[in-house]
Amino acid sequence: MKRIIYFAFLSLFLIACEQEPKDSYVIDGKAEGVYNGMRVxxxxxxxxGAPxxxxxxxxxxxxxSFNxxxxxxxxYxxxxxxxxxxLPIILENxxxxxxxxxxxxxxxxxxENKAHNVFSQYNSQLDELNEKRNLAKKNLSESTFLKNDEVMKTDAEILEKIENKIKEFHYEYIKSNNDSYATLTILNSQLRTRDLEYDKIVELYENLDNNLxxxxxxxxxxxxxxxxxxxxxxxxxxxxGATAPKFSAPTPEGDILALDDVLSKGKITIxxxxAAWCGPCRRENPNVVKIYEKYHDKGLEIIGVGLDGRRGQQNPKEAWIKAIKNDNLTWHQVSNLRYFDEIAKMYNVNSIPSMFILDNEGKIVAKNLRGKALELKIGEFLD
Incomplete structure (x- = not known):
């Protein structure tokens, strides 16, 4: 009789295990020391990045509990x-x-979560490597302060090795867990790193399981x-050193003006x-006016590319033309009046003011200079 009861209990246990939810999640939470009524x-x-x-x-x-x-x-x-x-967790059913x-x-x-275990192990190993890097930085800082050249050299080599190890760790971990959903989170975080190695990231993505x-x-x-x-x-x-991408766009009068048209007229072209709405641009304009007046007769040409047309700007063309007149911008002007348009994307312009200086062959010889630095650079070419 006892054996029958045992097998009956075992059967019920196995059935219960089989009925564990696979298409939904249940999180059983304990919060010791947390008052009743607190929300999780x-x-x-x-x-x-907003929650x-x-x-x-x-x-x-x-x-x-969560269900x-x-x-x-x-x-999540x-x-x-x-x-x-x-607390970051990889939530799965x-x-x-x-x-x-x-x-x-x-x-x-x-x-008790397979994907989260992969994620947790990654963070744990990364924390260990970061601790070693912090210690190496501290040692290098101390040897630098003490001006001990021999120790400085050793400490710098150790730090470099650890930093290279951390960089490779990300790639190797993703590569060895290419079928885990946690890897998507890790790979996504690598897209925001400063020293992104694009070709490696592409390779890692291509090797991911198709379901991911x-x-x-x-x-x-x-x-x-x-x-x-x-x-x-x-x-x-x-x-x-690169040849500037070609473009053309409407002038304030509605004519189409090409970059080549401006290049053909001068020795140096900016x-x-x-944009009319750009405060830093408007504050820089008097300096550009001064440089243009000083060097135009010596071969300086400028083509302004207006990025008016942003959302909420009531009359972009009127604002653009008014700013040209008020700021005394007497050089060539073009604009598609489509905010950061295809020309801006072509030049990888994400913020303004942004400037590119071209020689008479259309090659970029300098970029993103302002104030006195811009004047001195133009003077190098035309004085």
Whole structure:
């Protein structure tokens, strides 16, 4: 009889395991020391990094729970009223446990989640490497202060090795976990690094499991890589020594003026990206006027590219023409009146004022100079 009861219990246990939710998630939370009524939030972040709450739970008797569904494992953040910080988790369908540390939220424990374990291991190993880098920086700072050349050289070599190891760690970890949804979060974070190695990131993305590429995050990464490629191409096209990209656009009178038309008239040509609404541009204009008046007869030409037409600007053309007159801009002016238009993108212009100085063959010889620096550079060519 006991054996029958045992097997009956075992059968019920196995059935219960089989019925564990696979198409929805359950987070069983513990929040020791957290008062009743405190709210716990489960949030995602938008493209600007702002949190968007997706679910809310209320702590009762130091417990709370979340229930819901995700299409695939994704990065979410847990926050709780009265507790500083936020806890990143990879949320996936199934049952998981969350034990809140009400002093330091980042010390909370989130368990029984395959994708999160990959994410957690990555952060743990990265923290260890960062600690070694911080120590190496401290040692180098001390040896530099003591002016110990031999030790300085050794400390600098150690720091360089650690930094190279950190850089390779990101790539190797992504490569070895190319089938984990957590990798999407890690790969996405690499898109924002200063020393981004584009070709490596593309290779890592291409080697991802196809299921990962089909997700919203996977498609976002692909679109970001396409944008980065265009930016890289624009930077190469407008590097010093490169031939400036050709363009043409309407003048205030409605005629079409091409860059080549202006180049043919002078020895040195400035392409000046500006706008009527741009305060720094308008403040720089008197300096450009002074330089133009000083060097125009010696061969200086300027073509202004107006970036008016931003959202909320009531009459872009009127504002553009008025600013030309008020600021006494007597050189060539063109504008599509479409804000940061295709010409700005062609030159990788993301902020203004932005200037490019070309020689008589149309090659870029200098860029993004202002004030006295601009005058001195023009003087080098024309005095």
């Amino acid at each position: 939030y489960l949030s995602k972040v938008n493209e600007r 968007i709450p997706k679910d809310t739970a209320i702590v009762m008797n130091e417990k709370f 819901g569904k995700v299409d695939y494992p994704q990065l 953040y847990v926050t709780i009223n009265g507790t500083p910080g936020r 199934g049952i998981s446990k969350l034990h809140i540390d009400n002093k330091i939220l980042s010390n909370s424990r989130y368990t 590429k089909k997700t919203a995050e996977g498609q976002f990464i692909n679109e970001a890589l396409i944008k980065i490629k265009k930016i890289n191409e624009a930077e190469k096209a407008t590097a010093i 392409i000046d990206f500006w």
